[in-house]
Amino acid sequence: MLAVLEAERFTRKKKQWSNRAGFEALLQLALDETGYTFDQVTHWSGSAMGNVLLSHEQRRCDWTTETTIRLFGTDVPFLAVNHHLAHAASFFASPYDSAVVDACDGGGDGRQHVAYHAQRWQGGARIRELSDVDTGAFTGVFYDVCSFYLYDRYCQEGKFMGLAPYGEPDDAAIAWLSARVDRFSTQPHEVSYAELHERFGIDRFDVDDPRCANLAKNVQTVFEAERVKQLAAVGDLDGNIVLSGGSALNIHANTAIRERFPDSSVYVAPCCDDTGQAIGALLYQANVLLGVNPKVPLPFIGLGSRRPEPEVTDAQAERVVADLLDNRVVAWHWGRAEIGPRALGHRSLLCAPFTDAHRQLVSEKVKRREAYRPVAPVLLTDRRGEWFGGGWESPYMLFADQATPTTVHKAAAVVHVDGSARIQTIDDDHVLGKILRLLDQATGVPMLINTSLNGPGEPIVQTHEQTLAFCAGQPDVVxxxxGERR
Known part of the structure; x- marks a missing residue:
């Protein structure tokens, strides 16, 4: 795989869908970036749902549809791929030869949750739906509805998840929500909002109102239990599980699944949500229909500089560490961008993790985020067992782990109120590896705060100019x- 472009990185509007002109502009940018011409492309594929290149009838695709689309004034053959099937095809980016694939989100192509079994072998692959699995009506819609009720805005699930640990569990509220999971997943949203208001009586979100945090806590508790129940319904998990769809961004639900099935290996792609739709369609076409198994060098396959030097120099790393120890926030822009919604070390804000004041600096002062939202640590994989209880690898920041007393004492900034952290583990060959080794030598702490390089409501930055614009007027940010300090 040569390049992945996410429209929002270029339009600078989060979750913006492209029109035809926008699609063609991005496609031309990708062709220019990779050195190919339009005439050299032999196959085209994409997700069916919401695709403006397709007719409305073609967008309602149950599996795949071979059709024709018009690009740059030319008719070309096109494979339209069902929304959840495209999610499931993230399996082909995993290290597995076979797996159960769970695709769960807030909607798409008429369904919200589908279970699959995927396999690949030399020269071939297949995905089949597990139609005999009773997945129930429960979907990510339940979580969407509850978070919208609290914030009166869409796409607030991340804030909702961050607020949940501040709440108190309420058995009666959990039972009430559990009894309405399927209903909230299927009935008109306005009806669900009315029922939630009648039960919880929250007129507007107020971080100081304990009812808000309590609602988030109890919804999160139900969501995790239902996600585990969905996987348990599959039966034979084949040793490997792939989680896909927007619900796989819920790190605590992912962690609950990993804990419930300790004998299974669990994989979540960094672009598990709709940012991975195009990748999934392409991987399905390549693996299943063409018998080709392309390498997918996740996660750094966005656009950006292709440096001749493969790593940070000693002098650069030393300067970064000096700035970090001087209580500066480092706006780190390196090479090709990571894909998906989480910054993983190429478009990141980095900060020392020692005290809660460091969290306040990077999260509240620099990024202007709410105080209750956690920040994530990036740490060296071979040191994870000392700092976190589970000792799991988590290269894409999609699992949580419990902080050890050492972490609470020495890296308080990355520990959430419930003692958890959304960890990212990296090896020495990662661009931040040398920086973490030097920081460890200087302080005994092999981790940093790592959060995305963007302001409130903005996508992650794409270009050097955007990074410099973010830093302008912020004396705490370097x-x-x-690798070069500006």
């Missing part, structure tokens, strides 16, 4: 472009 930009590093391709």
């Amino acid at each position: 930009p590093y472009l391709e």
Whole structure:
């Protein structure tokens, strides 16, 4: 796989869908970036749902549809792929030869949750739906509805998840919500909002109103239990599980699944949500229909500088560590962008993790985020057992782990109120590996705060100019472009 472009990185509007002109502009940018011409492309594929290149009838695709689309004034053959099937095809980016694939989100192509079994072998692959699995009506819609009720805005699930640990469990509320999971997943949203208001009586979100945090806590508790129940319904898990769809961004639900099935290996792609739709369609076409198993060098396959030097120099790493120990926030812009919604070390804001004041600096002062939202640690994989109880690898920041007393004492900034952290584990060959080794030598702490390089309501930055613009007027932030301090 050569390049992945996410429209929002270029339009600078989060979750913006492209029109035809926008699609063609992105496609031309991808062709220019990779050195190919339009005439050299032999196959085209994409998700069916919401695709403006397709007719409305073609967008309602149950599996795949071979059709024709018009690009750059030319008719070309096109494979339209069902929304959840495209999610499931993230299996082909995993290290597995076979797995159960769970695709769960807030909607798409008429369904919200589908279970599959996927396999691949030399020269071939297949995905089949597990139609005999009773997945129930429960979907990510339940979580969407509850978070919208609290915030009166869409796409607030991340904030909702961050607020949940501040709440108190309520058995009566959990029972009430559990009894309405399927209903909230299927009935008109306005009806669900009315029922929630009648039960919880929250007129508007107020971080100081304990009812808000309590609602988030109890919804999160139900969501995790239902996600585990969905996987348990599959039966034979084949040793490997792939989680896909927007619900796989819920790190605590992912962690609950990993804990419930300790004998299974669990994989979540960094683009498990709709940012991975195009990748999934392409991987399905390549693996299943063409018998080709392309390498997918996740996660750094966005656009960006292709440096001749493969790593940070000693002098650059030393300067970064000096800035971090001087209580600066480092705006780190390196090479090709990571894909998906989580910054993983190429478009990141980095900060020392030692005290809660460091969290306040990077999260509240620099990014202007709510105080209750956690920040994530990036740490060296071979040191994870000392700092976190589970000792799991988590390269894409999609699992939580419990902090050890050492972490609470020495890296308080990354520990959430419930003692958890949304960890990212990296090896020495990662661009931040040398920086973490030097920081460890200097302080005994092999981790940093790592949060996305963007302001409130903005997508992650794409270009050098955007990084410099973010840093302008922020004396606490030091930009590093391709390892060089600016």
